[in-house]
Amino acid sequence: MPVINETLGQYSELFMLLAAGTYTVAFIAFAWDLxxxxxxxxxxxxxxxxxxxxxxxxxxxxxxxxxxxxxxxxxxxxxxxxxxxxxxxxxxTAAGDMKYAGERRAPARVAVALTVLGVLIHGAGVVTRAFGAGRVPWGNMYEFLTTGAFVAVAVFLIVLIRRDLRFLGTFVIGLAIIMLVAASAAFWTPVGHLVPALQSYWLIIHVSIAVLSSALFTLTFAMSVLQLLQSYRQKNLAAGRKDNLGFMRLVPNALSLENLSYRINAIAFIGWTFTLMFGAIWAEKAWGRFWGWDPKEVWTFVIWVVYAGYLHARATRGWTGTRAAWLSIVGYACVIINFTLVNTVFNGLHSYSGL
Structure with a gap:
């Protein structure tokens, strides 16, 4: 059993606080840019x-x-x-290919630089939490939120290397701030050991894939919201009405947002499929059965069904435009319900873990 280092745990919390502060300034810079x-x-x-x-x-x-x-x-x-x-x-609207065009947008550059600084500080917080606990840093709801926020921002920055998605910065960084605040205010847990059932290599495999998939779903949620706003704006412009959403001028057209969101959702869906499969294998090893209609198992499957329906409806049934965006948003709402209500309200075999 590894020794718990409470000092590193305190440093981790300090890093999380500093990361939240840096993200807040980056959020303001992204909003200023828009x-x-x-x-x-x-x-x-x-x-x-x-x-x-x-x-x-x-x-x-x-x-x-x-x-x-x-x-x-x-x-x-x-x-x-x-x-x-x-x-x-x-x-x-912005170009649909979302490639960099050499704009001299100082606020956007400042925002990205602050986001990079924030994710480095955030990463230090995740790493010190891991060393303080002597295990992977996603063993409870607090750690899942903080690590999930880190992965979401990191994925956003990685995508920025190839595509100009700075218009997403306000939404992605805003969600990351909410996740960090919620982790500290509602789900804070002192650094400590895992319960015996979670002391398995499946924790590394199963939950890490769930974290990555959730981060990708977070990106597509932000894009789907922007798609709805842009679709509404484009209809108003086509009808000759006043443009009341001027900040959306830097956002690509609704179709481009939908296409990119669909591709990212397809990747995230594959990850969530493995999350469901590996969870069943782990359940068999821990509890002697692959499926037991536990609330967590049910809602993980519900999320899989919703996103499967989204991909199928768009690919074969012609569900495009706002209908596809709303279905993507419903899927992310299920992710939120799975993490919050299922973990805190429903009694089940996963209640003790916070996952």
């Missing part, structure tokens, strides 16, 4: 619209667009070229 860039792009449109009446305004609009990484926006030809700044003219 607001500032939206305001600048709106000014570009207004000046471009007035360019036919005043050539000087056309030149000024081109300079503003260049500041965002785009070409000269002066005149009809310049306005048609503005997608080089990462935006399309129709609907005023």
């Amino acid at each position: 607001a500032k860039s939206s305001k600048m792009l709106r000014a570009v449109d207004q000046k471009a619209a007035a360019s036919t009446a005043d050539p000087k305004v056309s030149v000024a609009a081109g300079r503003v667009a260049a500041g965002l990484g785009g070409a000269d926006a002066g005149g009809p030809a310049g306005r048609a070229e503005r997608p080089t700044s990462g935006l399309t003219v129709e609907g005023g």
